[in-house]
Amino acid sequence: MTDAELAAQARAGSDAAFARLIERHQAAMRGFLRRTLGGGWAEADDVAQEAILTAWRSLHRLKDVSSFRSWLLGIAWRRARDRIRASRRGAARDAAWLETLEAPTGVSPAERVALAQAMAGLTPDVRACVALCLADGWSHAEAALALSLPLGTVKSHVARGRARLFEALGGSDDA
Amino acid sequence: MTPEQKLAAIFAQQAAPARDLVFMTVVAQRIARRRAVLSVLAGLPWALVAAVVLWALQPVLQRVWTGGGALEPVLGLLGLSAFALAAAFGAVRRLTPG
Structure with missing residues (x-):
């Protein structure tokens, strides 16, 4: 199934469809977070989990089901940026x-x-x-x-x- | 190796595994926990409504209940039952596969 089909099902309430979407994109999101945050896997995975929870709660705000990947990465990016600012690290x-x-x-x-x-x-x-x-x-x-x-x-x-x-x-x- | 190839090699090394059951399990647990909290919170207004309705009906129920004894434990049980029913109904709706 395409991302658009899965996203449409997830938005309608299907946990299985949401899980498949996350399974499909978790590696790219976690790798992106690790490279962007600069910490180890623990921090990247923590932010990734927060982003996935936010995505799960905000599925109704996903306007274009075909752009789920970009939407999910956008949520992860905002979380990462907040984490970077909050930690004020060098x-x-x-x-x-x-x-x-x-x-x-x-x-x-x-x-x-x-x-x-x-x-x-x-x-x-x-x-x-x-x-x-x-x-x-x-x-x-x-x-x-x-x-x-x-x-x-x-x-x-x-x-x-x-x-x-x-x-x-x-x-x-x-x- | 060209600088481009070296960069690609280093970036490839940083990739997360394509399948990670441990990560997916942790995610599922966090979602389940969040959902449980939200379900309980969603039932609270209904429990409040049930308690208010029962309080308002207390004079009527007191007349109906001729068995004597305090009516409050009964009202409490009814209120708890109403809350449990509301929470269960909400949970069933949310957990039903879409």
């Missing part, structure tokens, strides 16, 4: 978790640390755009809808984020 904290990961094959530990620092230096909005468009392959238009940002702003954030990250990895952004 940029270094925001991506310190990247340093805890093992570097994948082909990436040196120094490059991993450099990337972590570059991510930490991005503002939350830019980091969110990078997380959706560069990491998860969202289109600029979808990201703009989810993050409630103008399309031009998303494009500019992605370009700026890409340039900073490529520079950290020793390359240049020729795009």
Whole structure:
């Protein structure tokens, strides 16, 4: 079943349809939250659960059933932003978790640390755009809808984020 | 590896598992808990209405009840029953698969 069909059923009160929708999108949402919040899985999952509860209670406000994914990410993003503001943490904290990961094959530990620092230096909005468009392959238009940002702003954030990250990895952004 | 490939590799490492039963179970528990609280809260106005109605009917019920003894425990039981019925009705409606 498509997201639109499941969302329509969920809005009509079907718990099973809502559960299937969440199962479908939980990985992308949790990955996005982890990259945006900069903490470990515990914090990202906590915010993800809060976002899902909010979505469950607000299903009647979902106007376009075909855009459930963007709507859910939008709720998660607002929760993440509130969490970032409330904690008033420094940029270094925001991506310190990247340093805890093992570097994948082909990436040196120094490059991993450099990337972590570059991510930490991005503002939350830019980091969110990078997380959706560069990491998860969202289109600029979808990201703009989810993050409630103008399309031009998303494009500019992605370009700026890409340039900073490529520079950290020793390359240049020729795009 | 190009910087783009390195970035893709690092981002891929940060992905959450496509299926995570533990996470989904925790989510289901939180929704069930929230729903239970909302169901009880939804029944409270009905319990209040039932109590007010019973209080208003007390003179009538007192005349009907000739068995003597205090009427209050009966009214209390009726009020509790009304609340339980309202809560159960609301819960059944909300938990019925759509």
